[in-house]
Every structure is written in structure tokens, then in C-alpha cells.
Amino acid sequence: MTGYMVEIEQAVKSFKAVNALNNVSIKFETGKIHGVIGRNGSGKTVLFKSICGFMKLTSGQIRIKGKQVKPATAQDIGLIIEEPGFIGGLSGFKNLKLLASIKRKISDQHIKQSIKQVGLDPESKKHVSKYSLGMRHRLAIAQAIMEKPELLILDEPMNGLDKQGVVEMRELFQRLNTHGLTIILSSHYAEDINALCDTVCEMDNGNLTVLENHTQSSLA
Numbered sequence: 527m528t529g530y531m532v533e534i535e536q537a538v539k540s541f542k543a544v545n546a547l548n549n550v551s552i553k554f555e556t557g558k559i560h561g562v563i564g565r566n567g568s569g570k571t572v573l574f575k576s577i578c579g580f581m582k583l584t585s586g587q588i589r590i591k592g593k594q595v596k597p598a599t600a601q602d603i604g605l606i607i608e609e610p611g612f613i614g615g616l617s618g619f620k621n622l623k624l625l626a627s628i629k630r631k632i633s634d635q636h637i638k639q640s641i642k643q644v645g646l647d648p649e650s651k652k653h654v655s656k657y658s659l660g661m662r663h664r665l666a667i668a669q670a671i672m673e674k675p676e677l678l679i680l681d682e683p684m685n686g687l688d689k690q691g692v693v694e695m696r697e698l699f700q701r702l703n704t705h706g707l708t709i710i711l712s713s714h715y716a717e718d719i720n721a722l723c724d725t726v727c728e729m730d731n732g733n734l735t736v737l738e739n740h741t742q743s744s745l746a
């Protein structure tokens with residue numbers, strides 16, 4: 527076993543007009559919280575989709591726990607890509623129950639435990655259409671963790687949250703990480719994740735750079 531949850535080697539993803547990933551190589555250590563920052567269109571979502579096997583690389587390799595990622599084999603990964611979709615006219619529990627039933631292996635008790643873990647009330651009958659944005663984010667994270675993944679990938683989980691919401695999300699991610707989850711998350715804003723992440727890298731036009739300063743300051 528390597529000490530790396532994710533190893534990316536010379537990943538290239540080309541679309542007609544653009545190289546969304548331009549020879550990206552990076553290793554994400556197991557058990558840590560990793561941040562990816564970068565502007566709109568810099569390639570963060572493409573990187574995450576490639577890690578999950580939702581998108582096929584043009585060339586290069588991605589390994590999760592030492593095993594090469596093949597398209598459409600996202601085991602062991604909890605994933606939130608941009609806006610998660612829930613059914614507004616159902617409660618939080620019923621939404622997750624519906625998703626769980628598609629996979630047919632998650633008990634009610636376990637769904638409720640996941641909802642509790644993110645600080646929502648599993649017994650609440652409130653419809654999701656009446657949830658605040660912060661509550662929707664939490665429910666999305668509950669959905670991502672209900673299958674007990676070892677790796678949680680969160681694309682812009684702080685988007686649209688106010689200061690208090692961001693602080694609560696940070697605490698939630700730290701708590702999940704303490705229980706052994708490796709987390710990779712993206713943000714437009716360095717300040718959202720500087721306080722939270724063990725490593726930070728920046729995506730710029732498909733090029734990924736590790737921000738050394740961050741590592742130094744977090745060691746100090």
C-alpha cells in the first residue's frame with residue numbers, strides 16, 4: 527500500500543478548443559485535507575471528474591489507492607460536483623432514502639446516522655424545497671458520506687455560503703477528516719481553504735502548481 531490516496535501522472539485532457547488538464551502530476555496523501563484553488567475555467571471540475579472516472583483522460587494515469595481509475599468505476603469515492611440535485615417536495619431523509627434505494631444496500635439507520643453527522647435532524651419532516659442553501663450543502667455531504675467512502679471529493683462546497691456557513695462547513699470537514707476520511711476540495715478563494723487544508727495547489731489554465739508557501743506556513 528502506498529501512503530497516497532490519489533496519484534496523478536501526466537494527466538492531459540484536451541477538448542477541441544482547450545487543454546483543460548495540461549500534463550498534471552500530483553499525489554494526494556491519505557488521511558489529509560487537500561485544497562485545489564483556481565479561477566473559473568481553470569480545470570478544477572475536469573480534474574475531479576477525471577479522478578472519479580466520470581471523464582476519460584486524453585493521456586496520462588490516475589490511481590486511487592494504487593489502482594488505476596477506469597471510466598465509470600467510482601467506488602470508495604463520495605462526490606459532490608457543483609450543484610447537487612434534490613427533490614424539493616420530499617424531506618431530507620426521503621431524498622437520501624430514494625438515492626440509497628437505487629443502490630439497495632444502505633439501511634435507514636445508516637442514512638439517519640449520515641444526516642446526523644452533518645448536523646441535520648434525521649427526523650425532520652421539512653421538505654428540501656424549504657431548506658436553506660447551507661442545509662442543502664449539508665444534505666449533499668450526507669449523501670456523499672452515506673456509503674462510507676474513504677475519499678470525499680467536494681467541488682466548491684463553500685459556494686454561496688455566508689461566513690458562518692463557511693465556518694460550519696470547515697468544522698464539518700475537519701470532523702469527517704478526524705474520522706479518517708481523505709478530502710479533496712476546490713474553491714475560488716484561497717482564504718476559504720487555507721485554514722482547513724493540509725496542502726493547497728492551484729490550477730491555472732490546466733496547469734497545477736503546489737503552493738509551497740502554504741505547506742511552510744502550516745508547519746510553522
Ligand SMILES: Nc1ncnc2c1ncn2[C@@H]1O[C@H](COP(=O)(O)OP(=O)(O)OP(=O)(O)O)[C@@H](O)[C@H]1O
Nearest residue numbers: 541542544546564565566567568569570571572573
Ligand atoms: N465537456 C466539455 N467539453 C468541452 N470543454 C469543456 C468540457 N468540460 C470542461 N471544458 C472546458 O475545460 C476548461 C476547464 O473547465 P472546468 O469546468 O474544469 O473549470 P473549473 O476550474 O471547474 O471552473 P469553475 O471555477 O467555473 O467551476 C474550460 O475551458 C471548460 O470550458
Ligand SMILES: [Mg+2]
Nearest residue numbers: 570571572681
Ligand atoms: Mg468547476
